[in-house]
Amino acid sequence: MEEQTNEKRGDPQINLGQIVGKDHKYELSVSNETPEDATARCVREMADAELKRKMTYSLFCFALLVVGVVFGGCVYVFAVGTVDDKKWAAGIISAIASGLIGFLVGQGKR
Numbered sequence: 001m002e003e004q005t006n007e008k009r010g011d012p013q014i015n016l017g018q019i020v021g022k023d024h025k026y027e028l029s030v031s032n033e034t035p036e037d038a039t040a041r042c043v044r045e046m047a048d049a050e051l052k053r054k055m056t057y058s059l060f061c062f063a064l065l066v067v068g069v070v071f072g073g074c075v076y077v078f079a080v081g082t083v084d085d086k087k088w089a090a091g092i093i094s095a096i097a098s099g100l101i102g103f104l105v106g107q108g109k110r
Contacts, residue, residue, distance in 0.1 A: 071096050 033041070071093065078089040 067096060 074089040074092045074096075077085050078093065081089060
């Protein structure tokens with residue numbers, strides 16, 4: 001009865017249950033996006049991704065520089081410092097080396 005009422009009113013309603021059977025292999029996708037909107041969204045997403053890559057690379061380089069300076073300083077202190085200085089320098093050097101090994105091993109699991 002409702003279907004007849006909708007047809008009389010001119011509503012373009014479709015009962016998908018009647019069209020598609022139990023073993024359907026169809027997928028319904030509804031999008032209000034125009035081609036211009038899709039192009040603008042794609043350009044924006046590409047720009048965001050590029051910015052994220054640049055920021056990640058900059059942070060990585062900065063962290064590598066800081067760790068390199070600390071490592072170099074600790075190696076210098078370990079080479080010319082007193083016995084007490086060599087103890088803390090050796091601990092920091094081993095921590096940096098362990099972190100680097102852990103990082104490299106973790107990269108292989110991807």
